[in-house]
Amino acid sequence: MLVVGGGIAGLALGIxxxxxxxxxxxxxxxxAWNVYGVGIILQANALRALRQLxxxxxxxxxxxxxxxxxxxxxxxxxQATRHKPSLLDEGLPASCGILRPALHDLLREAALSAGVQVRLGITVTTIVDEPDTAHVSFSDGSEGRYALVVGADGIRSHVRSLRFPEAQPPRFTGQGCWRFTLPRAAEVKSAVMYHGRHARLAGLVPVSQDQMYLLLLSEEPGNPRLAEADLPRLLNDxxxxxxGLIPAAAMQMPAPKDIIYRPLETQLVSAPWHRGRVVLAGDAAHATTPHMAQGASMALEDAVVLADCLDAASTVEQAxxxxxxxxxxxCRRVxxxxxxxxRWQMQPEAGADPIALLREVATELMRPA
Structure with a gap:
């Protein structure tokens, strides 16, 4: 089987x-097979999937x-203390902050140890269905035939463009996300969020005993292109x-190259997510914004569910x-x-309760995938 993409979804699926x-x-x-060095949140359902790996x-x-x-x-x-739904009865914490490179290293080493064969610096160029296989051509001129091809190559998936050309492109939501890593303050023992005016949310999330990351979600009309050199000034503004704790954290702002800014985009491909011997997983199928901190969780769940379906079904199509x-x-719910x-952050509505919605969906996700 061929997995296209060596990020969270692809590595987890390989394992x-x-x-x-x-x-x-x-x-x-x-x-280089590397990732940028900011933290992410693994919710309880992500940890359940990781336990299966x-x-x-x-x-x-x-x-x-x-x-x-x-x-x-x-x-x-x-304003409120939100007790996160947990799987303590299964021996798992409610959430775990982790540096993105640390998670990448764990997944990469596990995949290599498991015997996943990795080729770097190439991608697919064509995929042609045959009766029981997919015939794949690669950008280095090589070819191969596979029982299944999985597009786990992110929100701008090339596999998706080849097999689902009618899928709508990723949609900019109107917000951007700013992040940088800094030493963990002693007070930051959980996710600490600040709901601001001007359609902004700031937060501090611990990712190790020594480190945390600052995040900011802000409205960014017109999806502007921001020069790297301007990022500290723009973020400070x-x-x-x-x-609260934000001013002291802002004073530790790093060099421009260590501030990560990304426009928030979303994508949801209509089901089913397969065509012939090609199937999508992770952000290639369902890219979400970080408001629920479920992007990594959904990718990890995809991996264990797809493997489970392939193991149990009598045919690939059925799986x-x-x-x-x-x-x-x-995934649609998330x-x-x-x-x-x-949307509520940018356009407040009477009676809107984002914290209640977060709690409701998080509780739903405690059910096994």
Whole structure:
């Protein structure tokens, strides 16, 4: 089987497929095979999926587990303490912050140890269906035939463009996300959020005993292109109204190259997610915004569910249909709820309760995928 993309979805899928005895080849266009160094949040359902891959304990050991999110007014006054749904009865914490490179290293080493064959600096150029295989041509001139091709190559998926050309392109939501890593403040023992005016949300999230990251979600009309050299000034301006722990964190702002800014885009491909011997996973099928901190969780769940379906079904077609049946509504719920929270940040509505929506969907996601 061929996996296109060496990020969270692709690596997790490679591990999951090897655990059911499948031969796996993975191609990754980025020859350095690295990721940018900011943190992410693994929710309880992500940790459940990682446990099925044999990696939950390792992630918790290098990350920072926590059980609540603290929500404040812009000036720092505590607004609400949100106790996050947990799987403590299954031995898993409610959430775990982790550095993105640390998670990447764990997944990469596990995939290589499991026997996933990796080729870097290449991607697919054509995919042609044959009766029982997909005939794939690669950008280095090589070819191969595979029982299944998985497009796990991100929100701008090339595999999706080849097999789902009618799919709508990723949509800019109107917001951008700013992040940088800094030493963990002693007070930051959980996610600490500040709900600001001007359609902004700032937060601090621990990712290890020594580190945390600052995040800011801000309205960015017109999806502007921001010069790297301007990022510290622009971020400082967007943070200037916040109180609490944010001013002290902002004073530790790093060099421009270490500030990560991304416009927030979303994508949801209609089910089913397969055509012939090609199927989509992760952001290639359902890219979400970070409001629910479920992007990594959904990718990890995709991997274990797809492997489970392939292991249980009598035919590939049957497995891929079951995969979409199990995943589409769950992923749709996350994508749409995340977009709704962002919309409320930009256009407040009477009676809107983002924290309640986050709690509701998080509770739903405690059910096995």
């Amino acid at each position: 999951a497929l090897r655990r059911i005895g499948r031969t796996v080849e993975l191609v990754e266009l980025n020859s 044999g990696l939950s304990d390792a992630c918790v050991a290098v990350g920072y587990p926590y059980t609540v999110s603290l929500h404040h007014e812009e000036d720092g006054q505590l 967007r943070l200037r109204h916040f109180g 891929l249909q079951r995969y979409a049946d199990r995943r589409f509504e769950r 994508v749409e709820a995340s977009v709704q929270v962002g």
